[in-house]
Amino acid sequence: MSKSIDLTLKVWRQAGPKDKGHFETLRAQNISTEMSFLEMLDVVNDQLTLDGKEPIAFDSDCREGICGMCGAVINGRPHGPLKATTLCQLHMRHFNSGDVIAIEPFRAMAFKVIKDLVIDRSAFDQIIQAGGFVSVNTGGAPDANAVPIAQDQVESAMDAAQCISCGACVAACPNASAMLFVSANVSHLALLPQGQPEAARRAIAMVREMDRQGFGNCSNETECEAECPKSISISNIARLNRQFYRASLASSVK
Amino acid sequence: MLLDGKIPAGPLAEKWDRHRFELKLVNPANKRKFDIIVVGTGLGGGSAAASLAEMGYNVKAFCFQDSPRRAHSIAAQGGINAAKNYPNDGDSIRRLFYDTIKGGDFRAREANVYRLAQVSNAIIDHCVAQGIPFAREYGGLLANRSFGGAQVSRTFYARGQTGQQLLLGAYRSLMRQVAAGKVQMFARREMLDVVLVNGHAKGIVVRNLITGQLERYAADAVVLATGGYGNAFFLSTNAMGSNVTAAYRAYMKGALFANPCFTQIHPTCIPVHGDYQSKLTLMSESLRNDGRVWVPKNPGDKRPANQIPESERDYYLERKYPSFGNLVPRDVASRNAKAQCDEGKGVGDTALAVYLDFADAIKRDGRDTIARKYGNLFEMYDKITGENPYTTPMMIYPAVHYTMGGLWVDYNLMSNIPGLFVLGEANFSDHGANRLGASALMQGLADGYFVLPYTIGGYLVGSPKETLSTSKAPFEEAERGVQARIDKLMAVQGKRTVDDFHRQLGLILWDHCGMSRNNAGLEKARGMVQELRAEFWQNVKVPGTTADLNQSLERAGRVADFLEFAELLLIDALHRQESCGGHFNEAYQTPENEALRNDEEYCHVAAWEYKGIGQDPEFHKEPLTFENVQLTQRSYK
Numbered sequence: 001m002s003k004s005i006d007l008t009l010k011v012w013r014q015a016g017p018k019d020k021g022h023f024e025t026l027r028a029q030n031i032s033t034e035m036s037f038l039e040m041l042d043v044v045n046d047q048l049t050l051d052g053k054e055p056i057a058f059d060s061d062c063r064e065g066i067c068g069m070c071g072a073v074i075n076g077r078p079h080g081p082l083k084a085t086t087l088c089q090l091h092m093r094h095f096n097s098g099d100v101i102a103i104e105p106f107r108a109m110a111f112k113v114i115k116d117l118v119i120d121r122s123a124f125d126q127i128i129q130a131g132g133f134v135s136v137n138t139g140g141a142p143d144a145n146a147v148p149i150a151q152d153q154v155e156s157a158m159d160a161a162q163c164i165s166c167g168a169c170v171a172a173c174p175n176a177s178a179m180l181f182v183s184a185n186v187s188h189l190a191l192l193p194q195g196q197p198e199a200a201r202r203a204i205a206m207v208r209e210m211d212r213q214g215f216g217n218c219s220n221e222t223e224c225e226a227e228c229p230k231s232i233s234i235s236n237i238a239r240l241n242r243q244f245y246r247a248s249l250a251s252s253v254k
Numbered sequence: 255m256l257l258d259g260k261i262p263a264g265p266l267a268e269k270w271d272r273h274r275f276e277l278k279l280v281n282p283a284n285k286r287k288f289d290i291i292v293v294g295t296g297l298g299g300g301s302a303a304a305s306l307a308e309m310g311y312n313v314k315a316f317c318f319q320d321s322p323r324r325a326h327s328i329a330a331q332g333g334i335n336a337a338k339n340y341p342n343d344g345d346s347i348r349r350l351f352y353d354t355i356k357g358g359d360f361r362a363r364e365a366n367v368y369r370l371a372q373v374s375n376a377i378i379d380h381c382v383a384q385g386i387p388f389a390r391e392y393g394g395l396l397a398n399r400s401f402g403g404a405q406v407s408r409t410f411y412a413r414g415q416t417g418q419q420l421l422l423g424a425y426r427s428l429m430r431q432v433a434a435g436k437v438q439m440f441a442r443r444e445m446l447d448v449v450l451v452n453g454h455a456k457g458i459v460v461r462n463l464i465t466g467q468l469e470r471y472a473a474d475a476v477v478l479a480t481g482g483y484g485n486a487f488f489l490s491t492n493a494m495g496s497n498v499t500a501a502y503r504a505y506m507k508g509a510l511f512a513n514p515c516f517t518q519i520h521p522t523c524i525p526v527h528g529d530y531q532s533k534l535t536l537m538s539e540s541l542r543n544d545g546r547v548w549v550p551k552n553p554g555d556k557r558p559a560n561q562i563p564e565s566e567r568d569y570y571l572e573r574k575y576p577s578f579g580n581l582v583p584r585d586v587a588s589r590n591a592k593a594q595c596d597e598g599k600g601v602g603d604t605a606l607a608v609y610l611d612f613a614d615a616i617k618r619d620g621r622d623t624i625a626r627k628y629g630n631l632f633e634m635y636d637k638i639t640g641e642n643p644y645t646t647p648m649m650i651y652p653a654v655h656y657t658m659g660g661l662w663v664d665y666n667l668m669s670n671i672p673g674l675f676v677l678g679e680a681n682f683s684d685h686g687a688n689r690l691g692a693s694a695l696m697q698g699l700a701d702g703y704f705v706l707p708y709t710i711g712g713y714l715v716g717s718p719k720e721t722l723s724t725s726k727a728p729f730e731e732a733e734r735g736v737q738a739r740i741d742k743l744m745a746v747q748g749k750r751t752v753d754d755f756h757r758q759l760g761l762i763l764w765d766h767c768g769m770s771r772n773n774a775g776l777e778k779a780r781g782m783v784q785e786l787r788a789e790f791w792q793n794v795k796v797p798g799t800t801a802d803l804n805q806s807l808e809r810a811g812r813v814a815d816f817l818e819f820a821e822l823l824l825i826d827a828l829h830r831q832e833s834c835g836g837h838f839n840e841a842y843q844t845p846e847n848e849a850l851r852n853d854e855e856y857c858h859v860a861a862w863e864y865k866g867i868g869q870d871p872e873f874h875k876e877p878l879t880f881e882n883v884q885l886t887q888r889s890y891k
Contacts, residue, residue, distance in 0.1 A: 063533045066329050114803055
């Protein structure tokens with residue numbers, strides 16, 4: 001059953017990448033517990049607009065937890081307190097009247113703040129550009145059933161392929177490492193025969209690009225796995241490390 | 255004026271092959287001399303941009319999201335159809351073609367739909383080669399399931415995230431071409447006008463959503479793959495940013511808009527629960543394979559589902575449609591849900607919902623099997639509603655989901671503006687009056703991977719090569735127009751927010767132009783939209799400035815376009831004095847309350863030409879001729 005709650009928000013406000021930024025305290029009143037977190041922010045924004053103030057800038061698009069556009073750190077946790085849940089799928093029934101909620105952008109050197117909670121994640125696109133694909137052109141593919149793939153193999157690939165590229169793993173990591181993201185992408189393709197020919201090149205190129213983009217190194221803190229809204233496993237990082245070392249030592253890829 | 259769809263001559267099955275042969279080719283060495291703009295990076299735009307770049311063209315790709323990987327194709331759940339006939343259950347290209355034509359209630363072009371069925375198999379091959387992790391059987395071969403309205407199993411899927419996986423496949427191909435220097439990617443850009451030079455589409459004006467600057471881009475052809483207009487209804491299963499702006503701007507420049515009244519209301523969505531609601535969430539209709547739809551037999555029965563005995567439940571779809579049962583097409587399922595609720599049999603707090611019950615399936619197949627098939631959907635439902643579908647029946651209600659109408663295109667996917675191509679949901683071409691499940695992914699990828707890359711060459715070879723320059727007068731004029739409109743929006747400084755207007759517009763359309771329509775309501779709604787639009791320009795409040803990220807301003811521009819477009823939608827619905835597919839006019843129904851077509855007078859595409867804001871658009875007709883199928887009354891009994 002729905003009920004109404006009143007909240008105090010401490011929201012990160014930052015006019016632009018060069019602005020220092022600060023927390024602003026805002027009230028969110030008469031919030032229905034059936035609302036999603038972002039719908040709560042919509043309501044706050046409508047009020048700010050009517051009061052002649054600037055609404056809070058935040059990204060969101062599908063609001064079904066699949067596009068990866070939304071995300072913020074809620075009371076210190078990327079996407080908020082619920083396990084395996086994006087911010088758009090977090091509902092206000094998980095909060096109580098009187099709660100104080102701190103809302104900040106995902107922070108990392110490689111993710112510049114554009115405005116308020118909106119960040120620049122183009123570094124992720126550049127990591128994919130470095131090699132996160134299978135090099136096939138449209139038109140030349142063999143019949144889809146030509147290569148059988150074991151069911152459990154494809155299921156493992158799918159587990160990794162679910163990454164929504166939101167950046168929560170980076171925000172959760174004390175080193176702001178993107179290893180979970182990179183390893184999910186590397187693993188997905190490495191687990192399928194179609195990804196094999198380029199597996200070595202891919203692992204090396206993507207890890208190098210991650211470094212170049214200013215992400216930190218992995219030191220097995222495992223916070224990424226805990227906060228990942230798609231429950232991507234850190235076993236992918238182990239697989240990436242194996243791929244990376246094998247490729248560095250044994251393949252001709254430089 | 256009669257429109258020419260440029261359908262190639264010859265027998266249906268040979269048209270595409272013959273057409274490809276007759277199209278002039280661009281010499282491989284010359285492809286690098288052509289620049290192509292692709293707006294939108296979903297399944298249609300992403301696959302087109304990647305394929306064109308692979309062929310050697312220079313591509314500039316644009317999206318309003320922060321990355322091309324976020325386009326709303328990503329949210330498609332259920333699957334993608336193809337005529338592979340892997341399950342050996344009698345499928346064929348012809349059957350897929352026929353099902354799609356019939357499902358569309360005989361309001362699509364035969365030749366386009368047949369081509370769609372023909373290229374469907376190549377899509378699956380290509381996607382597997384890209385590393386799409388489609389579900390597989392124990393033997394390692396691809397798994398198929400049957401999907402809304404089909405009696406064969408032809409749907410390929412990757413759990414409940416097929417759209418995500420297919421989109422990421424196109425995205426990875428696109429990123430590969432960015433790395434190769436063949437695609438320049440422009441994210442966080444919104445297209446606000448298309449630029450015509452000597453009557454040909456030769457560029458666009460976009461707003462850089464970060465800096466607020468207007469930017470001009472020139473090319474030899476422009477491809478729009480900007481999705482559908484479902485958000486005209488405010489509440490829909492579309493993403494928050496999905497909009498009609500690019501298509502509507504093209505319409506204002508002379509592109510014809512076809513069949514806008516063909517909107518699809520999806521039967522299985524999570525019901526509305528409050529005024530603050532920002533969107534509706536689809537539950538894949540694959541759920542209807544195992545879930546049973548029911549309502550209490552007695553109106554006003556407020557007992558919880560588990561206290562209503564079997565004898566007092568009405569499994570109305572199974573009762574009315576014994577052969578298709580819960581798998582009737584979307585429009586039929588949606589209208590029936592509404593009819594039950596109109597009779598007072600709706601369930602839940604709002605009485606605007608019906609049950610979708612998995613108790614029998616769990617008893618029959620076991621909880622594990624059901625979890626494997628639908629686990630992620632059940633979880634999503636639980637997250638949103640706080641209820642567990644393993645123990646309590648889901649509550650569902652129809653919601654606006656997909657729009658079959660769109661910019662008019664010929665067989666080459668080119669609009670009536672030379673050089674302006676339109677792909678995917680943004681065009682009108684393949685789904686007629688109703689789209690079947692798992693066909694949107696098929697069409698988007700067919701257009702982008704396998705149709706446009708051929709047909710655009712025919713245009714490029716056959717039209718005069720202009721020097722590319724954005725300093726020409728038409729670019730300046732277009733940019734001035736865009737700037738003036740932005741300034742006008744900022745200048746109002748009224749008392750109502752953008753969302754407030756949008757919500758009101760949505761309610762008008764939902765009440766009068768939703769699942770069932772009548773002439774009086776449509777007329778009334780047109781007046782209401784005109785009034786609301788007038789108030790919008792007097793009383794909307796857009797905060798902030800134009801010189802940086804301003805999400806309110808972005809929304810204001812989109813809602814301003816929806817307010818004009820909504821009238822076109824109503825005009826088209828009034829024009830079509832018949833019921834077919836997603837367009838149900840109460841005056842035209844069979845004794846069993848099914849849609850009653852009027853093939854004598856309305857077996858045509860209605861394409862509209864812009865004549866000014868508030869002016870009646872000019873009607874153009876493309877007659878639909880059916881040489882290979884018999885027009886029948888759809889029956890799913």
